[in-house]
Amino acid sequence: MSSTTLTGIIALLFYVGTLLLQRRSVNLGSARSGTRAGTLVAGFIGVAAHFYSAGSLIYRDTAYHFGVTEVSTLIFAAITLLTLLSNIRRPAGSLILAVLPLAILSILFSLIVPSTYPPQHLDTGIATHVILSIVAYSLFSIAALQSIFLAFQNYQLKHHHVVRVMRLFPPLQDMERLLFELLWAAQILLSLAIAAGFLFVSDWGAQGLAHKMFFSLLAWVVFTGLLVGRHVLGWRGTTAIKGTLTGFGLLLIGFYGSKFVLEFIL
Template sequence: MPISTLSGIAAIVLYIASLSFQSHAIRTQNARIKAGPAVAATGLAAIALHGISAWLLVVRPDGYHFGIVQVSTLILAAIALLAMITNLRRPLAIIVLWVFPLAALALLLSLLIDSDYPTQQLNAGLAAHVLLSVLAYSLFALASLQAAFLAYQNYNLRHQHASAVMRRFPPLQDMEKLLFELLWIAQILLTLAIAAGFMFVDDLMAQGLPHKTVFSLLAWTVFSVLLWGRYRLGWRGNTAIKGTLAGFALLLLGFYGSKIVIEFILGG
């Protein structure tokens, strides 16, 4: 059995174990909690094995394989790692309960579904563009999940719903602070990724990627306006939530839209 498959199966088992530990901790503790030792150990081990499996699926002897399923599991590995780091820094265990199942599912699909998408040879500049894009998309995905939690928290506070789940959330101000921290870092990475793309991709039109570039620039503009509004005008609440989700939707349309067109429509 290939190492990618063995490490992938082991990662899925460890994801399930980490989720079990985390769910038990949330059910039995009243206070807001960070990841405990068992959650951290199994979660980090799962992410490491996930990363190994994803890397071996993407990096082939004849080049890089960027099939939609394979690159998605690499992105989910990055999202899981960022979620765990966030959870270790702050008591936001609820994020892991959403990210880990998605990571395990993406990993399972990558082990079951192969792709005929051709491998590519990348120079250092293109490799930097891909790496920066993966990190930026991952951080924006995590920020969007954070925005969804913030929307849920806002809704419950406005309607005075004091549920057991609500007690697991940090204060609203801390949630918004974390959201904009993620957005700032992701925006810097996206800026670098776009710059690297313009510098090192020879002909975007010839590669069938103009709409990916357009949507990425639109998303960059949305996030830039949102961050400027936060800094200059103090935007928060629903404005921050809607801006984050709108920008991420544009990134999804650009990235997965282009992947679907190239891999399944033009490739078919």
């Protein structure tokens, strides 16, 4: 059995254990520190194994693999880690119950479905830039989707409409808090990706990299303004939603705009 498979199975077992502990806590209506600590310990062991499994999937046989299988499990490892860290400061068991099943599916997908993405032989610096960019953009994508859901949730609350499906999701405050934690994590990764790009990328004309970097920098400015506004002025609600979608829109223009020009115009 390979180390990738072994650590993936370990992650699965500890994630299932974390879910059972959290479900038991919810059913008993218990917020005891012992139960919560056990849930967090099991979760962190699982996420450590998850990261190892994801890393060994991405870099194997002296090459990097950036297929959907590899990238998806890495992204969900990052999201799970953020959820657990969020739960340290303030209990958010409903988020754990929402995120961990998706993380489990991502591991099963990575262990069962073979990747057909061709291996990439890259320098360590370039590979670091690519990995940081992929994870940052993915976290921003999830934050954008969450902001859309928050907009819908805000609309329902303002107009006193209660849709049954809304009861399946965590409370609005928890979802908004996780949104900003996603934005912080994604912004840190984007900052590192931009720095790595300036350090290690030499041919900015290749594949529209200059165009992508320009819009990435614009998005970085927007997200920085949003996060500073949240910290200093307490921005939330509609302002947070508009800021998130604006920054994400700039990232989309940077990525798909350059691809459109390269594939259909030049």
